[in-house]
Amino acid sequence: MTIGKLVTSGTFTLDGGTWDVDNNVWLIGDDSEVVVIDAAHDAAGIQEAVGGRRLKAIVCTHAHNDHINAAGALADATGAPILLHPADAVLWEMVYGTDRGYEPLADGDLIEVAGTALRVLHTPGHAPGAVCLYARDLGAVFTGDTLFSGGPGATGRSYSSFDTIIDSIRDRLLGLPPGTVVHTGHGDSTSIGAELPDLEKWITRGH
Numbered sequence: 507m508t509i510g511k512l513v514t515s516g517t518f519t520l521d522g523g524t525w526d527v528d529n530n531v532w533l534i535g536d537d538s539e540v541v542v543i544d545a546a547h548d549a550a551g552i553q554e555a556v557g558g559r560r561l562k563a564i565v566c567t568h569a570h571n572d573h574i575n576a577a578g579a580l581a582d583a584t585g586a587p588i589l590l591h592p593a594d595a596v597l598w599e600m601v602y603g604t605d606r607g608y609e610p611l612a613d614g615d616l617i618e619v620a621g622t623a624l625r626v627l628h629t630p631g632h633a634p635g636a637v638c639l640y641a642r643d644l645g646a647v648f649t650g651d652t653l654f655s656g657g658p659g660a661t662g663r664s665y666s667s668f669d670t671i672i673d674s675i676r677d678r679l680l681g682l683p684p685g686t687v688v689h690t691g692h693g694d695s696t697s698i699g700a701e702l703p704d705l706e707k708w709i710t711r712g713h
Contacts, residue, residue, distance in 0.1 A: 507536055507620050509646065509689070512555050516547035518572040521663050527572050530691055531555075532648055534641065536620035541565060542580070543639060543648050544691060546572055549579035561586040562619050566608070567650025567691060568633035569597035578606055589617070591628060594635030597665065611637055624648075627678045631671020632659035638679065646687045647698070653679055653688055655696035657708045668712045676705060 510533035518527045529546035539560045544567055545552055561584040564577050569590055577588050588608040590598060598608065613628035617639070624639040629652045636659075639648040651659035653675050661668040679688075684699030 507534075507622055507644065509534055509644065510540075510555060511689075512548075512552060514547040514551060514576070516572060516575065518570060520570065528692060529572055530689070530693075532689055534619055534622070534624065534644075534648075535559060535562075539620055541617060541619040541624065542586075543567060544573045544650065545577040545580045546574075547576055549576040549583065552576060552580055553583055556584070563617060564588045565611075565617060565624075565639065566590040566594075567638065567648065567652070568636040569594035569601070570633060570651070571597075571601045573650065573691065574598065574601055578602060591626075591635030591637050593628075593630065594633050597633060597635075611635075613637075629671075629674035629678050631661060631667055631669075631674045634665055636674070640682065640686075645683070645685060646689055647679065647682060648689045649679070650691040653696075653701060654690050654692070655688070655694050655700070657701070657704065658712075659691075661712075672705075672709060672712065680705065 512531040515528050518525050532543040534541050541563050543565045545564050589611050590608040591611045615626040617624040622643050627638045629638050632651045658671045682698045686698040688696045
């Protein structure tokens with residue numbers, strides 16, 4: 507079982523603005539099968555990273571365009587299902603309209619790959635349908651844009667809420683074992699133990 511990382515580059519667009527971004531695409535699996543978390547920007551590059559393995563699922567931590575804009579092409583090329591929490595339907599439809607569907611994720615769902623389970627944790631705030639994926643056996647959690655090295659994801663745009671993301675991080679993430687590695691949607695990984703002491707600082711800064 508391995509955790510692979512591919513960094514792809516493109517743009518994030520919301521509320522009339524566009525920004526250049528680098529995204530982390532995570533691949534969890536073994537030599538025969540793999541799950542992709544957040545198919546961003548470069549479907550061909552992600553497919554190359556998958557290689558000859560069976561792609562079991564394309565999991566979206568949320569539906570901001572920079573996290574899903576390669577999901578459709580990757581699904582078409584591989585036949586893999588796209589998984590997304592339906593609370594992010596409004597964001598999904600900004601990219602794909604209503605013609606392309608996805609399989610709904612729910613809090614507590616288990617996604618099995620190569621003998622390991624990824625547990626879905628619904629963590630709204632950055633987006634209404636934001637989820638994190640906790641792999642207890644790997645000592646890792648994949649947080650998308652909910653938690654970064656240095657604090658919570660951005661909440662200054664449509665469909666986001668600072669108070670909600672703080673609740674999600676406090677109630678769903680910071681209770682995980684301190685040694686849990688936090689693999690983020692952008693930038694460097696961190697750990698639960700490294701971020702836990704700063705919760706009150708984030709709250710003060712955010713308000």
